[in-house]
Amino acid sequence: MPVRFKASTLVLSSTFLILVSTFPPQAGAVHSKNAGPEKVELKFKLPPPKPLSPEEAMKVFQVEKGFRIELVASEPMIQAPVAMSFDDQGRLYVCEMRGYMHDLAGSTEKEPTGRVSLLEDTDGDGRMDKATAFLDKVVMPRAVMAVNGGALIAVPPQLLFCKDTDGDGVADVKEVIATDFGTLGGQPEHMANSPVWAMDNSIWSAGYSSRLKLRGGVWQKDVGLGRGQWGLCQDDHGRLYFNYNSDMLRADLLPTEAFARNPLLREASSINAKLAADQTLYASHPTPGVNRGYDAKTLSADGRLTKPTATCGALIYRGDAFPASYRGNAFVPEPAANLVKRFTMSEADGLVKATNTAKGSEFLTSTDERFRPVNACNGPDGALYLVDMYRGIIQHQSFLTHYLIANIQARKLEQPFNMGRIWRIVPEGSSAKPVKVTKDAKMLTHPNGWVRDTAQRLIVEAADASAVPALKELLQNESAIAREHALWTLDGLAAITPDLVKTALADKNEHVRAAAARVAPRDYVFDLAAEKHPLVLAHIAIKTINDAALAPLLVTHGKNALIREAALTGLRGKEAAFAKTLAQTPSDASKAVIGALAELIVLAGKAGPIAEMLELAANSPENRDTILKGLAKTDSKSKTVKLVWLEKEPEHLKQLKLASSLANRLVWPGKPGAPAPPVIKPLTETQTALFEKGKTIYATLCAACHQPHGFGLDGLAPPLVDSEWVLGKPEVLARIVMHGLAGPVKVSGRTYNLAMPPLPQLTDEDIAGVLTYIRREWEHTAGAMETKSVTAIREQEKTRSMMWTETELKNLGKKPAAQTK
Template sequence: MRRYAPLLIAAFLLSAANSAFAGEDMPPPPAHWKIPPAPVLSADEVLKSFKLQSGYKLELVAIEPMVEKPVAVAWDGDGRMFVAEMRAYMHDPLGSGEDKPTGRVSMLVDSDGDGKYDKSTVFVDNLVMPRAVMCVMGGVLIAEPPVVWFCKDTNGDGKADVKEKAWEKYAKQDNPEHQANGLMWGLDNWIYSANHTVRYKLVDGKFIEEATNFRGQWGMTQDDTGRPYYNTNSDQLRTDQVDAAYYRRNPNLLNGAGLNAKAAANNTTWPSRMNPGVNRGYRKGQLRDDGTLASFTAVCGSGVYRGDVFPDWVGDVFTCEPSGNFVRHAKMVEKDGVVNTDNPYNKSEFIGGLDERFRPVNCYTGPDGALYVVDMYQGLLQHRVFLTPFLRDQALQRGLEKPPHLGRIYRVVPDKGKVANPSPKLEKATVAELIEALSHANGWRRDTAQRLLVERQDKAALPLLRKAATDAKSPLGRLHALFTLMGLGDSDPATIDAALADKDARVRAAALRAAEPLLTGATASEWVAKVAALEKDSDARVRVQTAFTLGATTDGKADDELMKVLLANANDPLVRDAVASGLPGREFQMLTRLCADPALASTKPGYKEAIMRLAGCVIAENKPGKISATLSLAANQGDSGRWRAEAILDGLLAAKPKTAKPGSIALKSPPDGWKAITSDAKMADRAKKIGEWIAWSGEGSTAKAVEPAKLSAGDQKRFDSGKTRYQTLCVACHQLNGQGLAGLAPPLAGSEWVEGSEGRLARIIIHGVRGEIVAAGVTFNVEMPPLGGALDDEAIAEIMTYVRNEWGNRANVVETSAVKAIRTAEAKRGESWTVEELMKIK
């Protein structure tokens, strides 16, 4: 019987993989398509298999066996390349052996500086599906979920002899398409990842962590000002136009402006070859009539070009599409602090592969200033969890699953002349040499020099850095000097004061951030005035940062200045939200002041939206007393202030959760003056909607208050603990009000998945859930990660008790023993659940 076990397991895995697509009609490719074969191409052959825009050429810098299934690279300060190799990935449609420790990180050296790596050493071996690398502290961070290791070679043999846990709970070794990755040292000296809600910082030789926003699926990059870029499989480019950390200081400000913003409106694609091997190629519209991919479907790592080989490219983004066998060049345009991109080539791509095995997965600017492209060169691209029978058949028919251990890395250079690759020699550079490198034309060198200076924490560097922050000829050198000073904990008033007057807006904005530690204590009033002086700066980025920085202090004068910033820039949604971010719990007071200000005697562009935003924050705070006072404020605006009253009510209604139940907010008495609203014909409809949602006794409300959850003392303790855990672990995606994030995380408030079967909900938390799921009437395509490894049974029971009895939800409390029984029953399960599977569970 034993010899049949592998066949039984294989059959089970195929069945599980196919269950998500049960009932879908998957016709084969049209008979008239002449699908070319996909043989493995040699080094010489593969360089002839590309269509590249004129003026450029590809050079092959590494090929198997030097690298095998490379997915990410990083360079140390001396230009040695470290390559994460996911060698166990998809050897066959079953994903056989992906749990085996066959992965590795190799160290590549270009010993003669000609641009081709000629020496390879296995730096760390015996890894299970390593997915990210980043050089730090003379070693390398390596992501091998669920752990990120710090590995270091201390004897100079090229092999790591130190392997320590840098942090845990980074991800679970489950579906590799939806686990944390990226590991990028940001300009602000925090380490960010894609597909993750935690950021990390090196403090006194150890890593601290802090919650951050969820960003994208695969790959992280940043531009010269530290703005992050990321993506999802069908959405080529997203960004945070502003620093998301500012919004997190006000939990009442939901869906902050500029976060997760589209940076590319057009997702139409133009491959150079037909792409029949696309996972859902059978679906109408996925492929054109000629078999080419019509739009992005497997977007991978983007790289902002910041080098010095192609000056015209600086700031542009290069994005990988492995299922379409191409790399997109997205031309960057920035206006008023907001970025957008477009394809500069008419119905074509920057790099178009004619080889079906060309699978670009990451782009980087290298130490030599060239653009690097990491090619997994993997025939079978889709992971088994989502592999459709359509694609499986395509792969087997053309033998795409074999051979297993291939991989290439290219660099893009001008088609004329040569680009040398000399060692940067930064690892042991002096402080003066590193500070000089902060002004280098290549962004990779600036970033690396800054990182090394911050890691060293050498206070002797402060005088030179302060001088560089004000006197360096390059504005980017001054910018990096300021962020390096921040990384060293230095807030020199004279340096910051001078930088606030810098002629470059990027430097002025950075100086505002550097000034924040000075906005407390005895110097607060003085520095509030200095910061406020930039509220009418000629550059939009500076005005937005002024509002963010003023919100970093509780000095009494700051709110006066925030009011001025808001009035002067009300038509800018980034400024409106920047102001609100600094007012946690004080939004009603600012709203009252705003409505009373003489400037609002008549409306101007942005005034209505400013009122609406503040009113919406009052709803999010969900304190009945303030909500009642806000309704009364609307009612008492008088005839001349009707537009303000309408804006307040519109703001309240716009902030109403889609899943809010009638009576989920209950007031002790009718709002003062409410009759003035109900008797006004132009506002009667708004008043009716308010009254159907917010309950109070008396005229004007038809809603019946939702009874509060009746919990015993022990259950209340469990609820309170669950609330704390939720706000730590879950709030980044599902939000403080339980409303989730559009297109990403389903709402929990009013969700049948939360108030219904506790067995289903527990399984979702323990193992995760994938695929299409309908919550509160909205369809989401989700990949919720498993949390069973991070949470014990008691913690899961507490979180479940909380979400089932918050936001108007009402369901029984959950016992720890119930979660334990479910975990035991599903102990052998290693994959996330599908909706079809969950619906079979009561």
């Protein structure tokens, strides 16, 4: 939990629409160490931009030829919108963060001024004309998703299910689904957001490591894997897409939950996959209002942002209103540059690539600096919808630089803060109308992906067994996408049988076959000889629990990264034994897998498996170099090395030529130059109770970023396992939890340009508990943290309001240089 950092280079906390720069985020504009130079020059001295009415804003949009933009809703009907969701009746839920940044101090963010409005178009002209405060007077809501006749609404730290049961449009049912959906207070960009009912009938969210399911009216929660910063969507096959502030599009190419089984697969290419190599921006006007505008690398010579810094709310377009060439394209908002970028997507053997479509232009731009697109959505009419927060300030006060403050003040961007729009983009001449969705299975054949998703959700929500015959019939439909939806809908109804799986595994479409592998019973025996496609084989590798059946697959296909990584997800704790099995059938493919297994074993740092792999290297000459190379691997994210204490010197060590990185890491009693073995002090009864309390707090508050396994996630949070910060002085950790930590900060030899927000809601006992937990979990042997010590530190730092910096914490207790003799 400590060191929950804010990302900058590829963030994976839940950045929001915030103007986060690709440089280290800052603790506050009054803190000279973190807010950039105090004396700044506004090189691009532009006049204060005038706030535009919706009609005026329409005139300064530049949209790709052949399209037009239309207004759906605007202030005063909605204010500061950040998220939206259509229900099956075509009504629109809009989440309004009305307390956000009314001034540079963010002084109104604790006030219950937020709301979720329910908008309706009563006359069918495409523009919302009726608004009802569905959920009112809440603090900083940040997500909404229509579901089960109501909506999931995020009001951190709670995720609520709200429903109107008497028809007045106001929620009278408010059920708490989760209590760890973000935190109360803190930076808005660090919160879980964007719940999505995906094709697998799970509800996934950005910045949140759990998945939710609704089964028979009961909410269930289980493990997943955190992803993304602000915004989440899926493609026609249920793959999840997301982004980070400075990386416009990423995806999980294989099921996210599988990788939660093996936390050491942190460098897997199959999840959190970077899709777009070229992310150059082409703003249509100077955009000086960015946090690092003073740096020559941030803006072009004429003042335009050329690289993403506030990316959020990406969308895979799945509607039927756009021309066919646009379907499946990615549309990504960049509010700092006042634009929406379009990528074309391609796929080969299960690997996805995003290509920057245009050179020198964007799908949509505006010269209005207050145009802040923060979410893109598919609609029931097949159109593309944009949530426009419409305001000058989108950088949270905790990270404002002196430069941006000067720009905001000089250009009068603080006001107004009570505007906001929803826009719709359609082709010229389009007359598409919204579709009201029912539980009819035939709707799974509709060309609009939003319609198909909604129909599937309605059938599964209702647990409507009467739909099963029609769904089975759809498995023979000419549309592969309809067959895929039918299969997943049957799975959601618990109606999948081995015969259905067998039929689907023989489907001519690889995505249907991959889905069949995913929904197959755990004990299903796959006919591997009949399958050749890498994507399907990868899904089979994930589902195959019989190691004897998995080995032949990898002997043949182990060089394919997608298949290899899929198999590795299920081999945690069995690496050495499985490597011995593969070594019996030598091939280039099996050698690739054995090398990967060796890498995982050394990353785990367990003495027994390492000794087994050394023995295998001695007895398997054809795999020796591969094994030793794998065991010599060091964590690319860490420059520190954890010693591995073996019980005795390995028998075959002398015949193996170990790389120095491995030889220096292995120690045993009596090894010349080896340090004394570590002494582990047992926890007292009181400390054990603190450990257990901290374990619970970590799971509910910290695991979303640092992950349950403690290895963190790229762009979201650094590792806690073997971190010198975790194993160092506990009084430093306590200060980080109380007041936060602003990057850059070095962890295990790697610099992270991230920031961890303070956690003021934790008591002294809570802090002592969670610090004791992370200092003793994951084979850590550091001492416990006492509650009284936390209390003393809180008293010492009672006047502090700023985040700590690495330099301050490293110099904690030292006299200033001028006083040192």
